[in-house]
Amino acid sequence: MNENSTSQVEISRRRLLGTVGAAGAAGLAIGAAGGAVAHASTADDPATALTTVGSTEVMFHGKHQPGITTPLQSRGHLIAFDLAAAAGPAAARKDAIALMRRWSVTASRLMAGKPAADGDTGIALDAGPSSLTVTFGFGRTFFGRTGLAAQRPAALDPLPAFSSDQLDPRRSEGDLWVQIGANDGLVAFHALRAIQKDAGKAARVRWQMNGFNRSPGATAHPMTARNLMGQVDGTRNPKPSEPDFDQRIFVPAEGRPGWMAGGSYAVVRRIRMLLDNWERLSVPEQEQVIGRRKSDGAPLTGGSETTELDLDKTGPDGKLIVADNAHARISAPEQNGGAAMLRRPYSFHDGIAADGTPDAGLLFICWQADPLKGFVPVQRKLDRGDALSTFIHHESSGLFAVPGGPESGEYVGQRLLES
Numbered sequence: 001m002n003e004n005s006t007s008q009v010e011i012s013r014r015r016l017l018g019t020v021g022a023a024g025a026a027g028l029a030i031g032a033a034g035g036a037v038a039h040a041s042t043a044d045d046p047a048t049a050l051t052t053v054g055s056t057e058v059m060f061h062g063k064h065q066p067g068i069t070t071p072l073q074s075r076g077h078l079i080a081f082d083l084a085a086a087a088g089p090a091a092a093r094k095d096a097i098a099l100m101r102r103w104s105v106t107a108s109r110l111m112a113g114k115p116a117a118d119g120d121t122g123i124a125l126d127a128g129p130s131s132l133t134v135t136f137g138f139g140r141t142f143f144g145r146t147g148l149a150a151q152r153p154a155a156l157d158p159l160p161a162f163s164s165d166q167l168d169p170r171r172s173e174g175d176l177w178v179q180i181g182a183n184d185g186l187v188a189f190h191a192l193r194a195i196q197k198d199a200g201k202a203a204r205v206r207w208q209m210n211g212f213n214r215s216p217g218a219t220a221h222p223m224t225a226r227n228l229m230g231q232v233d234g235t236r237n238p239k240p241s242e243p244d245f246d247q248r249i250f251v252p253a254e255g256r257p258g259w260m261a262g263g264s265y266a267v268v269r270r271i272r273m274l275l276d277n278w279e280r281l282s283v284p285e286q287e288q289v290i291g292r293r294k295s296d297g298a299p300l301t302g303g304s305e306t307t308e309l310d311l312d313k314t315g316p317d318g319k320l321i322v323a324d325n326a327h328a329r330i331s332a333p334e335q336n337g338g339a340a341m342l343r344r345p346y347s348f349h350d351g352i353a354a355d356g357t358p359d360a361g362l363l364f365i366c367w368q369a370d371p372l373k374g375f376v377p378v379q380r381k382l383d384r385g386d387a388l389s390t391f392i393h394h395e396s397s398g399l400f401a402v403p404g405g406p407e408s409g410e411y412v413g414q415r416l417l418e419s
């Protein structure tokens with residue numbers, strides 16, 4: 001539940017936690033930090049558990065935008081827009097203000113389970129909010145186009161080129177970025193259509209990607225998500241309950257630029273998985289690549305999923321158990337001067353490529369207060385010697401400034417656009 005809205009709804013805490021766990025929360029907290037509430041409050045039987053999935057609502061207004069600490073949803077759509085050519089930066093800014101107003105009204109209505117204000121398509125009729133979140137970000141190019149270059153954060157400077165990058169510029173970056181997530185496919189698509197229709201002539205779609213995660217209720221108990229390589233992925237994510245979580249993920253109130261207070265930076269990478277090659281490895285070989293057990297995500301050095309990796313432990317042959325180039329070793333904050341990020345991905349599958357291999361992988365989305373202290377140092381290291389790199393291609397990239405959540409009556413980005 002959002003800090004501003006504790007009294008709004010009736011919550012069945014037990015049922016709420018059940019829903020969140022089943023959603024594959026990847027260790028993210030619910031309640032005050034997660035921004036989700038369930039309206040239903042009847043008995044705990046399987047039939048009402050289904051209803052709980054539909055009735056769970058995430059708050060639109062608050063300190064942070066939704067869709068960052070919200071537990072992973074089963075459906076996701078990412079869409080980037082470029083502003084239409086306008087008669088100069090002042091006109092472009094005026095159009096952008098009108099667009100952000102429209103989008104904010106639509107997002108708040110849809111997230112509350114209401115129809116869009118104008119010409120609703122009916123796609124989500126019969127469904128509840130289903131944990132819908134709509135999150136808005138600004139790309140580097142937005143600022144020059146709208147005459148706001150002086151307000152552009154240094155954190156939006158282009159990411160460095162990495163040697164393993166195979167980026168398609170047409171599916172990268174963008175003036176504006178919208179992330180949509182929901183625990184129902186129709187609710188998510190409904191929001192995507194509404195956002196696209198609201199853009200009207202003000203912005204045109206630059207790229208669009210679709211993703212998925214496990215459905216709520218698919219596992220017997222709350223579990224960290226798996227990716228399409230079959231690995232438990234998300235175990236070591238920073239947790240909202242940790243004292244340095246906010247500092248790592250969100251721009252502080254006194255941070256620069258001021259309009260980014262409570263905001264975060266999203267790095268978005270479409271990472272293709274070379275699944276045919278990956279699946280040719282034996283399970284022990286796959287486990288060596290990551291440094292963790294495939295079945296339950298436990299470190300190869302022993303224990304359970306949440307046990308710390310013992311990076312110095314050697315086997316009977318005197319060799320390190322977690323190899324020098326194991327992904328979990330190289331990406332660990334301890335190996336990267338404390339660099340950490342909140343990974344909140346969706347899997348994707350866009351059919352079979354011309355060569356017969358699945359066009360599938362990870363829509364890798366990570367959140368941090370500063371990309372230079374999160375994604376960049378870790379990716380630099382991975383780029384130099386990650387065992388996983390043989391099995392993945394980074395195909396597109398985006399970096400977006402996601403401002404703090406709007407207060408009631410405000411639209412997203414108002415503090416930037418009216419500065």
Ligand SMILES: C=CC1=C(C)c2cc3[nH]c(cc4nc(cc5[nH]c(cc1n2)c(C)c5CCC(=O)O)C(CCC(=O)O)=C4C)c(C)c3C=C
Pocket residue numbers: 227229231232233234235236237269271273290292297327328331332333340341361362364375378379382388392
């Ligand atoms: C630059 C950041 C990262 C990219 C890109 C990345 C891609 C990627 N990762 C996996 C699978 C796993 N990653 C795991 C851990 C992990 N990965 C990163 C960063 C990137 N991963 C971090 C920071 C961490 C946590 C390290 C730590 O704190 O110790 C794991 C292990 C389980 C876990 O902690 O989540 C898996 C599995 C894939 C498949 C992939 C690209 C497709």
Ligand SMILES: [Fe+2]
Pocket residue numbers: 327331
């Ligand atoms: Fe990773």
